[in-house]
Amino acid sequence: MSEFTLTQDSRESDKLPIEDLAHYLTDKMPEFIQSKQLHIKQFSAGASNLTYQLTSSENSVILRRPPSGTKAASAHDMVREYNVIKNVGAFYSLSPKPLLLCEDESVIGEKFFIMEQIIGLGIDKNLPIEMSNEQQLKLCKNFVIGLSQLHNIDINSKELSHLGKPEGYVERQLEGWQKRFTKAKTDDVGSSEKIYQWLSSHLPKNSGYQSLVHNDYKFDNLILDPDKPENIKGVLDWEMTTLGDPLLDLGCTLAYWVNADDDAGMQAIRMMPTHLAGMMTRQQVFEYYCSLRKIESFDLAPYYVFGLFRLAVIAQQIYYRFYHGQTDNPKFSKFGQLVNILLNKAEQEIA
Missing domain, CATH: 3.90.1200.10 (Aminoglycoside phosphotransferase (APH), C-terminal lobe)
Incomplete structure (x- = not known):
């Protein structure tokens, strides 16, 4: 039985391995998931990279990952996008704040990054x-x-x-x-x-x-x-x-x-x-x-x-x-x- 309370609202083909992700976040972002709860909601907008809202108690962040199947590598480079918003943020106040980059594809099957959720x-x-x-x-x-x-x-x-x-x-x-x-x-x-x-x-x-x-x-x-x-x-x-x-x-x-x-x-x-x-x-x-x-x-x-x-x-x-x-x-x-x-x-x- 899982030590977490886990729920997910995503398209079947785009579902994340939620328990593996929860364990990873416990190690890398303990302040976010200290409640041992994780809910994932996939955003339907967007046709390129996939975007998810991760919620634990009252905290929410955004996860970005590439789509499945054949894809244009330059348009789905998570490491590059993470570094872009990290560097641009010093000059442009409207870019989101990056929080975590994961280059270990064994966690969810792809590289991904997490950034702040801008509420609006x-x-x-x-x-x-x-x-x-x-x-x-x-x-x-x-x-x-x-x-x-x-x-x-x-x-x-x-x-x-x-x-x-x-x-x-x-x-x-x-x-x-x-x-x-x-x-x-x-x-x-x-x-x-x-x-x-x-x-x-x-x-x-x-x-x-x-x-x-x-x-x-x-x-x-x-x-x-x-x-x-x-x-x-x-x-x-x-x-x-x-x-x-x-x-x-x-x-x-x-x-x-x-x-x-x-x-x-x-x-x-x-x-x-x-x-x-x-x-x-x-x-x-x-x-x-x-x-x-x-x-x-x-x-x-x-x-x-x-x-x-x-x-x-x-x-x-x-x-x-x-x-x-x-x-x-x-x-x-x-x-x-x-x-x-x-x-x-x-x-x-x-x-």
């Missing part, structure tokens, strides 16, 4: 609570401010300078995402070749700007203040953070931003409430970003098209796992359609 409201396809148009606009402004602040951090510090190689970043990104799409392609999705060729000749190889790039900065990676939901308390999911071109980071952010006047296909795959009356449009986000960073306006189209292309590849990598039976998460069953809509939108933008 999350955003998904809808706002978590009703917000006025004025609050929506303020949230958008704070969102863009958060991105611009990240891009303004001095990357020459010893804590950050090793996180990536900004020289040649754009070329590596374009080539890398095309290779990933080719590797993960299934018969029921379209081709990316036309988009790739257009980007090869239109996407600036060097914008003249270098910065820390989050690479997944979007509404559903935010934690909002419950009392003032237009204010941001935290930014999550730092797994793809590196040093690179901030304008490419902006384009990737805008790929998720569906305007109210976008076509039915884009409305169907909308993941965040950017269509609401009080929200900024993509163009307004772009203009506000340029004003905050005091940079001259530039042709956004290649960066936005790249963002759509990259998002299509990310979705295809996830769909590949579902297509080949490596995950049973039903929400991934429609990701092939998502890929085709994104590819079609990118082709419309370059027509």
Whole structure:
């Protein structure tokens, strides 16, 4: 009989070996699990790395681990993500505090890390609570401010300078995402070749700007203040953070931003409430970003098209796992359609 009181609310295929984890935490984080109780709840949001809330008595922390099955190693490097938030935290107050890194795969079958839980409201396809148009606009402004602040951090510090190689970043990104799409392609999705060729000749190889790039900065990676939901308390999911071109980071952010006047296909795959009356449009986000960073306006189209292309590849990598039976998460069953809509939108933008 276990010495612990253990409960778990996770998808069957994603369940953690809870007793092994409880013993490990007793050794490594005794202050957290001193009550001998552990409850695990898997968060349904997110389609890449898996996220769980661990609760013992009144204490809660977050565990992050890679998914099962074939996966892109660079997108699921727990050691790197742990070190990123550890180093970025000294310069960016919205990143979560890391608590523990486990590189021993015998504990739960994968490397994992534990970080603080930032208490607040999350955003998904809808706002978590009703917000006025004025609050929506303020949230958008704070969102863009958060991105611009990240891009303004001095990357020459010893804590950050090793996180990536900004020289040649754009070329590596374009080539890398095309290779990933080719590797993960299934018969029921379209081709990316036309988009790739257009980007090869239109996407600036060097914008003249270098910065820390989050690479997944979007509404559903935010934690909002419950009392003032237009204010941001935290930014999550730092797994793809590196040093690179901030304008490419902006384009990737805008790929998720569906305007109210976008076509039915884009409305169907909308993941965040950017269509609401009080929200900024993509163009307004772009203009506000340029004003905050005091940079001259530039042709956004290649960066936005790249963002759509990259998002299509990310979705295809996830769909590949579902297509080949490596995950049973039903929400991934429609990701092939998502890929085709994104590819079609990118082709419309370059027509």
